[in-house]
Amino acid sequence: MRETAPSGAQGGDDGPWVSSRPRAERARQLADVLRHRITSGAYDGGVLPGERELGAHLGASRNAVREALALLRNEGLITRKQGVGTTVVLPKYGHGLDRLAGLAETLTGHGAVTNEVRAAHPVPAPPAAIVERLGLAPGEGAVHVERLRRLGGLPLSLDTTYLTADIGLPLLGCDLAHRDLFALIEETSGQRLGRAEVSVHAVTADPDTAALLGVEAGAAVFAIERLTHLADGRPVDAESLHIRADRLALHATLHRGPAPTKSR
Structure with a gap:
């Protein structure tokens, strides 16, 4: 089932994220969605899909997904490594x-x-x-x-x-x-x-x-x-x-x- 992006936003991976909300607020809203999915065990083995796949699933631009993931990395919830991808630091x-x-x-x-x-x-x-x-x-x-x-x-x-x-x-x-x-x-x-x-x-x-x-x-x-x-x-x-x-x-x-x- 496709999840909807935060209210006030529309667009996808191939198009711009159009919103009247500030950029930082859009990233925070996406981070909330991703955090909930991570803590509820939605990603098998603690490995998240790539930015493009996440964007398509959430109806968000790749840049917006990247900013949301950066917030979660700063929280210590995930780690991101070249060639490895995005993984959950510790299971919740x-x-x-x-x-x-x-x-x-x-x-x-x-x-x-x-x-x-x-x-x-x-x-x-x-x-x-x-x-x-x-x-x-x-x-x-x-x-x-x-x-x-x-x-x-x-x-x-x-x-x-x-x-x-x-x-x-x-x-x-x-x-x-x-x-x-x-x-x-x-x-x-x-x-x-x-x-x-x-x-x-x-x-x-x-x-x-x-x-x-x-x-x-x-x-x-x-x-x-x-x-x-x-x-x-x-x-x-x-x-x-x-x-x-x-x-x-x-x-x-x-x-x-x-x-x-x-x-x-």
């Missing part, structure tokens, strides 16, 4: 936000997810923010787990987790290097997880996080705050995840419903 994997699932479960079929366990121990006096998020009583302890997660041997995310003591202590004797915490929580507690509140931010990686994730300091990463509850509603797992934005694309299926009622 989709992680859905509309289902409560662990990383290894989500990425089944994309390679082995392994974990470097950097911390796993009880915390007698957790940070005040964690006490509040987990609804801990004064003086109540928690369990801290931090793991550097890799996919196919390359760093993917740094996960910092605090769990309520009754849920977290049994996990300390489990295989935290090869298992998702969600599955382990349900196995050891005999209780089902119910829901999670998730907040996603784009942040720049501090030097320590950047070194662990294998990116440059200041690189863009996803920062995800997630609070997971048991099926009975009790919060038991507060997580802060830093994920390489060049390796993971977040997606969700959203359904339109009635607008929420504003509280007075």
Whole structure:
């Protein structure tokens, strides 16, 4: 199926790209189309067609395609080499936000997810923010787990987790290097997880996080705050995840419903 070029533009590889929009804006719009196709796995083996073929498919001039590819190369998404062509630097994997699932479960079929366990121990006096998020009583302890997660041997995310003591202590004797915490929580507690509140931010990686994730300091990463509850509603797992934005694309299926009622 032929994709349409961005609105306000027309033409093809053999004719001029006619548009009232600024040249830079046209390139950015084309880059958006190509970025979506790349991150959704549209190009087998991570190799893009040539400029002429892309232009014909998108209804864009070859010059416009070249400028859009230059933007994606500057983002670090693709590389372009004479005699090799245009290739994706690293594959991006989709992680859905509309289902409560662990990383290894989500990425089944994309390679082995392994974990470097950097911390796993009880915390007698957790940070005040964690006490509040987990609804801990004064003086109540928690369990801290931090793991550097890799996919196919390359760093993917740094996960910092605090769990309520009754849920977290049994996990300390489990295989935290090869298992998702969600599955382990349900196995050891005999209780089902119910829901999670998730907040996603784009942040720049501090030097320590950047070194662990294998990116440059200041690189863009996803920062995800997630609070997971048991099926009975009790919060038991507060997580802060830093994920390489060049390796993971977040997606969700959203359904339109009635607008929420504003509280007075």
